[in-house]
Amino acid sequence: xxxxxxxxxxxxRRHHLYGRPRDVLRAAMEELSALGTVTRRAPVIDSAPMxxxxxxxxxxxxxxDSEYDPPALLAGLKRMERQFGRRKGRRWGDRxxxxxIVLWSGGxxxxxxxxIPHVDFRVRDFVLSPAGAIAGDWxxxxxxxxxxxxxxxx
Ligand SMILES: Nc1nc2c(c(=O)[nH]1)N=C(CO)CN2
Numbered sequence: 001x002x003x004x005x006x007x008x009x010x011x012x013r014r015h016h017l018y019g020r021p022r023d024v025l026r027a028a029m030e031e032l033s034a035l036g037t038v039t040r041r042a043p044v045i046d047s048a049p050m051x052x053x054x055x056x057x058x059x060x061x062x063x064x065d066s067e068y069d070p071p072a073l074l075a076g077l078k079r080m081e082r083q084f085g086r087r088k089g090r091r092w093g094d095r096x097x098x099x100x101i102v103l104w105s106g107g108x109x110x111x112x113x114x115x116i117p118h119v120d121f122r123v124r125d126f127v128l129s130p131a132g133a134i135a136g137d138w139x140x141x142x143x144x145x146x147x148x149x150x151x152x153x154x
Pocket of ligand 1: 009010011047048049050051053057059093098126
């Protein structure tokens with residue numbers, strides 16, 4: 001059975017082939033179709049860095065329909081981050097590509113290395129803004145609020 005996932009993308013470093021963060025996200029959105037069918041793409045936004053990161057971010061979001069369950073999808077996303085040259089570094093530091101599962105059609109998922117809903121998405125405007133553009137009526141299973149409603153509160 002296929003599931004729908006809302007995935008947030010972020011980048012604030014150049015890639016040697018793809019170029020600027022915006023172009024990294026465009027390339028990543030193409031690559032994501034290796035893991036399922038990309039049914040919606042939010043326009044990429046520029047956003048000021050939150051936390052210790054230094055450079056401006058490009059952020060985006062997609063909806064992916066996939067046969068993978070959450071752990072298998074997470075493994076696929078991590079593999080893609082590595083392919084794009086992401087190295088383990090400082091938590092919250094600069095990165096070529098960050099891919100996070102925000103919500104999925106199955107509701108909650110709780111494991112040591114994966115929590116859905118994503119723990120911090122409700123307070124991150126750089127996630128809520130692109131997510132609201134393509135999945136405003138998706139609901140947070142914990143609060144019952146839609147992304148549109150959560151975004152209006154931030
Ligand atoms: N604006 C913005 N700031 C960030 C972001 C991000 O994607 N966008 N990601 C971070 C590390 O995950 C740290 N800070």
